Amino acid sequence: MRYFVHIGYNGLQYNGWQKQATVMNVQGVIEKSLSQIFKTTIAINGCGRTDAQVHASQFFFHMDLEESWDFDLIFRLNKLLPLNIAVYDVIPMEGLPHARFDAVQRSYDYFLHTYKDPFLNGLSSYYLLDGLNWDEMKAAVALLPLYKDYRAFCTHPDKYEHTLCYVRSASLMVDDKREKLRFQISSNRFLGKMIRIIMGQLLKIGKGILSVDEFESHLISKKTPELITPAHPQGLYLSKVTYPYLDLPPRTDFSAILQKASDTNWKKA
Structure with a gap:
């Protein structure tokens, strides 16, 4: 089953979204948390590739999971992820839509x-x-x-x-x-x-x-x-x-200031 996950992140401490072996990146941190929760390797595909120190108040990635779960995934992810990454929604999708290529x-x-x-x-x-x-x-x-x-x-x-x-x-x-x-x-x-x-x-x-x-x-x-x-x-x-x-709708309270x-x-x- 394919899922779209709606997130936001403060990118100040990251070298961008895309996973890279030697630097801190958002994709790698999320994949590590998901793999820890499901006890298997989880790969994700993001809707774009933000640069180092760039933020995202609305961002989507997709992931494929073979089995369903009986716990609050959003709660567990937010508890496990650092404070500069937040998960808002996990949305089951029909077929195989692509978070990056389908964005209009x-x-x-x-x-x-x-x-x-x-x-x-x-x-x-x-x-x-x-x-x-x-x-x-x-x-x-x-x-x-x-x-x-x-x-x-x-x-x-x-x-x-x-x-x-x-x-x-x-x-x-x-x-x-x-x-x-x-x-x-x-x-x-x-x-x-x-x-x-x-x-x-x-x-x-x-x-x-x-x-x-x-x-x-x-x-x-x-x-x-x-x-x-x-x-x-x-x-x-x-x-x-x-x-x-x-x-x-985006989470418009991403920065009240x-x-x-x-x-x-x-x-x-």
Whole structure:
């Protein structure tokens, strides 16, 4: 029987989702816990591959189990897993759906703050900046759904069969004090470090180093900028994963400081 498991994790202490032999990773920690519970080797397949120190407020993986169980699996997993990984739902699925290949849309949030705040450390990216040109940054963000080829905003485009990404929405918001930024983007797929590269380019626009026309020229020409400066990973969250047969609401309380308590304060830049 195939099961989809709905989880969230704080990625600060991990070298990304994907299992690697020599470094701490989310997939390996979960597989170890599942194998301990069921006393047999359990392999899982995730819906994506988040980078080192990147978070996921909504993430799915699938696993195949031959036998049912007569205990509270969610309770046992949450008790066994470290505090930075949480299991929300275990969902039996018909057939053999795939957590990664069947996803039709993924959404990400990028949070940034421009003042030193110890309570945001590791949850949002800290940039000591003042006087960002929000209007220019907003104009650049508005261009994103108009283009489909994101070859220019990828670290290793040649490793992909193609670099087409159908960005369905993108927005930039700031809080009332104009000290916190929230960038949201949704697409059918994303390329390596694509969101962090875009965020890095937006910061250059905000600081007046890069113009909106120059930003758009890379989308038009598909040529990688001479200098790529990806934004810090700590502010990036995979926040929503959608399937044709499964569309669960995210756990919006994943960070009360950043999202839930601030939803009434966020305004379009």
